[in-house]
Amino acid sequence: MAEAPKRGKLQKGKATIFDVAEQAGVSIKTVSRVVNNEPNVRQRTRDKVLEAVGRLQYRPNAAARSLSGRRSWVLGLIYENPLEFSYMKDVLNGTLSACEEREYSLLLRPLTLPSPDLVEHIERFVIQARVEGVILPAPMGDLSELLRLLREMKVPFATITPKTLAAGQVNVLCEDREASFSLTEFLINRGHRSIGFIKGDPDHSASGNRFAGYQQALEKHGVSCMERLVRQGYFDFDSGKAAAAELLDLPEAPTAIIASNDDMAAGVLLEARQRGLSIPGDLSVVGFDDTPLASRLWPPLTTVRQPIREMAETAAGLLMNKLNGKAAQPPKEPFACEIVIRESTT
Amino acid sequence: MAEAPKRGKLQKGKATIFDVAEQAGVSIKTVSRVVNNEPNVRQRTRDKVLEAVGRLQYRPNAAARSLSGRRSWVLGLIYENPLEFSYMKDVLNGTLSACEEREYSLLLRPLTLPSPDLVEHIERFVIQARVEGVILPAPMGDLSELLRLLREMKVPFATITPKTLAAGQVNVLCEDREASFSLTEFLINRGHRSIGFIKGDPDHSASGNRFAGYQQALEKHGVSCMERLVRQGYFDFDSGKAAAAELLDLPEAPTAIIASNDDMAAGVLLEARQRGLSIPGDLSVVGFDDTPLASRLWPPLTTVRQPIREMAETAAGLLMNKLNGKAAQPPKEPFACEIVIRESTT
DNA sequence: GGATGCAGTGATAGCATTGTCATATCGGGC
DNA sequence: GCCCGATATGACAATGCTATCACTGCATCC
Numbered sequence: 001m002a003e004a005p006k007r008g009k010l011q012k013g014k015a016t017i018f019d020v021a022e023q024a025g026v027s028i029k030t031v032s033r034v035v036n037n038e039p040n041v042r043q044r045t046r047d048k049v050l051e052a053v054g055r056l057q058y059r060p061n062a063a064a065r066s067l068s069g070r071r072s073w074v075l076g077l078i079y080e081n082p083l084e085f086s087y088m089k090d091v092l093n094g095t096l097s098a099c100e101e102r103e104y105s106l107l108l109r110p111l112t113l114p115s116p117d118l119v120e121h122i123e124r125f126v127i128q129a130r131v132e133g134v135i136l137p138a139p140m141g142d143l144s145e146l147l148r149l150l151r152e153m154k155v156p157f158a159t160i161t162p163k164t165l166a167a168g169q170v171n172v173l174c175e176d177r178e179a180s181f182s183l184t185e186f187l188i189n190r191g192h193r194s195i196g197f198i199k200g201d202p203d204h205s206a207s208g209n210r211f212a213g214y215q216q217a218l219e220k221h222g223v224s225c226m227e228r229l230v231r232q233g234y235f236d237f238d239s240g241k242a243a244a245a246e247l248l249d250l251p252e253a254p255t256a257i258i259a260s261n262d263d264m265a266a267g268v269l270l271e272a273r274q275r276g277l278s279i280p281g282d283l284s285v286v287g288f289d290d291t292p293l294a295s296r297l298w299p300p301l302t303t304v305r306q307p308i309r310e311m312a313e314t315a316a317g318l319l320m321n322k323l324n325g326k327a328a329q330p331p332k333e334p335f336a337c338e339i340v341i342r343e344s345t346t
Numbered sequence: 347m348a349e350a351p352k353r354g355k356l357q358k359g360k361a362t363i364f365d366v367a368e369q370a371g372v373s374i375k376t377v378s379r380v381v382n383n384e385p386n387v388r389q390r391t392r393d394k395v396l397e398a399v400g401r402l403q404y405r406p407n408a409a410a411r412s413l414s415g416r417r418s419w420v421l422g423l424i425y426e427n428p429l430e431f432s433y434m435k436d437v438l439n440g441t442l443s444a445c446e447e448r449e450y451s452l453l454l455r456p457l458t459l460p461s462p463d464l465v466e467h468i469e470r471f472v473i474q475a476r477v478e479g480v481i482l483p484a485p486m487g488d489l490s491e492l493l494r495l496l497r498e499m500k501v502p503f504a505t506i507t508p509k510t511l512a513a514g515q516v517n518v519l520c521e522d523r524e525a526s527f528s529l530t531e532f533l534i535n536r537g538h539r540s541i542g543f544i545k546g547d548p549d550h551s552a553s554g555n556r557f558a559g560y561q562q563a564l565e566k567h568g569v570s571c572m573e574r575l576v577r578q579g580y581f582d583f584d585s586g587k588a589a590a591a592e593l594l595d596l597p598e599a600p601t602a603i604i605a606s607n608d609d610m611a612a613g614v615l616l617e618a619r620q621r622g623l624s625i626p627g628d629l630s631v632v633g634f635d636d637t638p639l640a641s642r643l644w645p646p647l648t649t650v651r652q653p654i655r656e657m658a659e660t661a662a663g664l665l666m667n668k669l670n671g672k673a674a675q676p677p678k679e680p681f682a683c684e685i686v687i688r689e690s691t692t
Numbered sequence: 693g694g695a696t697g698c699a700g701t702g703a704t705a706g707c708a709t710t711g712t713c714a715t716a717t718c719g720g721g722c
Numbered sequence: 723g724c725c726c727g728a729t730a731t732g733a734c735a736a737t738g739c740t741a742t743c744a745c746t747g748c749a750t751c752c
Contacts, residue, residue: 014473016708027732032710040730059473063418064708066409067737071710085435085638096454105453105475108442127360127405129451237642266642273644292431296583296612298619298644362738373702378740386700410738413707417740 015056023052035060062105072130074105075316078122078140081112084235084261086291087308091137091160094312102320107131111140113203119149126155133157133319137312138174139204141165158319160311162209170322172315172335176206179304179337180213183258183286186302186339188221190346192256192284195223196247198233198240198268200260207235210260210288229254233264240264244271248283255283256345262287262294265301269344284345300342311335361402369398381406408451418476420451421662424468424486427458430581430607432637433654437483437506440658448666453477457486459549465495472501479503479665483658484520485550487511504665506657508555516668518661518681522552525650525683526559526604529632532648532685533602534567536692538630541569542593542600544579544586544610553581556606556634575600579610586610590617594629601629602691608633608640611647615690630691646688657681 017035021028026045033041034049035058041049052058066072077095079088099106109125111118125131134150134157141147141161150157158170165171187195197214200207211230218225228250231243240259244267247254259265265287269279277283279299287294290305314335363381367374372391379387380395381404387395398404412418423441425434445452455471457464471477480496480503487493487507496503504516511517533541543560546553557576564571574596577589586605590613593600605611611633615625623629625645633640636651660681 018708028709029711029732029734030730033731036710040728042730045730057469057473059469061413061708062475063409063412064737065710067407067413067707067739068709068711070737072409083435085431089429089431092454093456096456107451108438108454110439110442123403123405127403129408263638263642270642270644292609293639293642296609296616296639297642298616364738374739375702375741376700379701382740386698388700391700407738410707411740413709413737414739414741416707 015058017058017060019056020049020052020058023056024048066130072132073103074107074129074131075099075319076107076109076125076129076131076134078109078111078125078134078136078146080139081110083110084263086262086293087289088137090308091135091312094309094314095135095316098313098316098320102317104320113143118146122146122149123153126150126153131155133323135312135316135319136160138162138206139201141171142203142205156319156322158315160308160315161205163205170315170318172311172318174206174209174306174311175335175337176209176306177213177216179288179306179339180210180258181217182213182337182339183288183304184214184217185221186341187256187258187284187286187345188217188223190284192254193223194226194229194252194254194256196229196231196244196254196257198231198243198247198257198259198264200264201234202232204235207260214258233260235261235264237263237267240267241271242267244268248272248275248277253283257283257285259285259287262289262291262301262303265303265344266293266297269297269301280344280346286345290340294340295342297344299344302340302342302345304337304339306337307335361404363404363406365402366395366398366404369402370394412476418478419449420453420475420477421445421665422453422455422471422475422477422480424455424457424471424480424482424492426485427456429456430609432639433635434483436654437481437658440655440660441481441662444659444662444666448663450666459489464492468492468495469499472496472499477501479669481658481662481665482506484508484552485547487517488549488551502665502668504661506654506661507551509551516661516664518657518664520552520555520652520657521681521683522555522652523559523562525634525652525685526556527563528559528683528685529604529634529650530560530563531567532687533604533630533632533691534563534569536630538600538602539569540572540575540598540600540602542575542577542590542603544577544589544593544603544605544614546606546610547580548578550581553606560604579606581607581610583609583613586613587617588613590614594618594621594623599629603629603631605631605633608635608637608647608649611649611690612639612643615643615647626690626692632691636686640686641688643690645690648686648688648691650683650685652683653681 017028017031020031031049034046096106107129134155136157136159138161141159141163160172162174162176199211215225231246233239233243257268259268265285268285272279272283279285287301287303290303294301294303363374363377366377377395380392442452453475480501482503482505484507487505487509505511506518508520508522545557561571577592579585579589603614605614611631614631618625618629625631633647633649636649640647640649
């Protein structure tokens with residue numbers, strides 16, 4: 001009856017910092033130092049503590065750590081809801097892998113646009129979970145209201161977008177314009193002069209950039225950009241098919257069509273096939289993004305690929321550096337895109 | 347200099363339960379009651395508190411709540427790493443939506459199999475983040491080591507798998523066998539008697555079930571199941587294509603091929619096309635899962651769809667019910683699958 | 693009229709960690 | 723042998739919440 005033990009009996013995996021301290025014969029603060037790799041702990045002490053940690057299977061309690069340290073070690077990923085999956089798959093993989101490396105957790109926040117309770121959602125996200133920083137893959141970087149809100153809440157964020165944002169922001173650039181330029185040039189070099197273009201959703205800044213690249217390539221090679229060869233699409237299969245129908249109905253139909261993503265290109269392929277056109281004999285078709293779809297279509301699609309996964313990983317990494325006061329961003333490598341030539345082009 | 351205020355000046359979104367209590371003129375415990383919808387608070391008091399909450403933009407701090415309440419309000423989703431995306435997309439959407447509804451957070455844990463440090467990963471996940479329960483989409487339910495580990499750690503889990511697990515477990519069943527049975531029967535009814543089958547990865551129990559459904563349908567209709575018409579695949583495009591090549595090389599090639607998923611069916615389509623076969627004229631092809639790919643292929647693929655998203659949502663919901671001591675699972679609805687007939691079959 | 697019960701409320705003790713600051717120890721230099 | 727500055731360690735408060743239990747009224751019961 002002398003003195004109740006400070007903590008209850010140990011249960012596997014439920015050891016606390018007190019148990020470790022007791023086992024190692026040091027104070028809890030020292031355990032904390034060791035566990036967090038802080039300096040000023042003698043090697044012998046460190047070893048003792050680590051041994052106790054191992055024996056007790058001690059794992060610091062994330063909640064306590066975050067409450068006490070006023071750091072949540074949580075990153076948020078805000079993305080557009082009906083998600084373009086092959087893109088988000090890469091974003092997700094890249095972000096997760098960066099988080100894992102630095103022992104951050106990742107919280108997902110799908111957003112259906114337009115979102116009337118955006119503020120509500122984001123506040124919940126940021127205040128309640130105390131999210132430290134947010135990753136904004138395209139097209140979230142285009143939502144000025146969201147950016148404003150995040151700035152107002154003083155939550156650092158990293159964008160993956162074709163748009164250059166204010167300096168000092170973490171901003172990994174998609175080279176959409178360059179990619180589109182190369183792709184168009186590729187077609188021109190193959191002899192095409194009448195090249196149709198199907199734009200993407202106007203709310204995505206990628207759409208504008210891809211179109212701009214197309215225009216610039218045409219201009220460079222002295223091919224006039226004809227408005228009648230440009231159609232509006234919305235990044236989905238059906239709009240691609242519909243736009244292709246219009247283009248192919250033209251008296252002087254184009255000999256090649258650039259769709260602003262692979263899904264629309266798939267639509268073009270279907271429309272062409274239903275008209276009995278041979279591809280690439282009668283019509284060359286190219287897409288964007290090199291989704292898994294591209295290689296499974298018939299014929300396999302020539303497309304252009306950006307290293308999305310790496311870009312996301314970089315964005316998350318830079319963001320975490322910023323959160324931890326590490327050096328300003330290392331010179332952003334330019335993440336070159338790559339044309340993947342398959343059989344849908346002559 | 348009389349008495350320092352108990353808390354510092356308010357900053358937007360940083361109000362604590364003390365601030366709310368002060369504003370509302372009640373104790374912090376009462377605020378806690380209101381915020382957590384606990385009973386035994388007079389309506390007038392409740393209103394006062396809610397008003398203060400609104401004015402101060404108070405959001406309970408998740409870390410403090412979880413530390414104090416010994417509940418993390420976090421669910422884990424463990425999935426196979428190179429993810430089959432269209433499947434995981436549905437799983438993710440369903441799980442997230444269930445979590446959102448009940449104000450849980452979701453943590454992701456991709457697992458690359460085989461995983462030598464599975465134990466390490468899971469322990470980190472479960473102990474450090476204090477994950478309360480885990481969702482295991484197929485094929486994670488097949489990893490007996492993982493299940494054993496979770497049981498040992500006393501972490502409840504919910505599986506989405508064709509396999510029936512021990513009673514009392516949350517276990518949403520995929521009707522793979524039934525789906526495959528229907529699909530095979532569909533082909534038989536269309537007159538096919540020589541039906542090839544490409545199995546999936548033998549490590550996924552779905553593979554076995556899909557094959558079993560095929561066999562049973564053949565048997566029911568008195569069509570003998572010929573071993574030479576069955577090939578092993580691994581759920582990927584290339585293995586599907588290779589298996590198709592073997593089947594089509596047969597002296598008496600099948601008139602229809604069932605691939606155990608859409609990606610392999612896409613491989614079959616490509617192989618058939620390269621041999622100049624007309625589809626569905628010379629060969630009918632069907633897949634599984636109704637991925638976006640299925641409707642974009644040429645010809646669009648007849649396939650069978652299971653309501654994965656709903657299944658995941660249900661699994662997560664049941665799991666959370668269990669965690670909160672709610673009634674045992676309501677009679678599991680049988681999540682019927684549906685044959686999606688497109689143009690790849692006669 | 694005193695005991696009983698219960699809805700409504702609050703004081704206080706955790707929860708498991710990190711931050712702050714004080715203290716102990718060490719290794720030299722003289 | 724003593725002092726100094728740096729290094730190493732610990733005591734204790736703070737974090738923001740929930741759990742526990744005690745307390746206050748007030749209606750009900752015999």
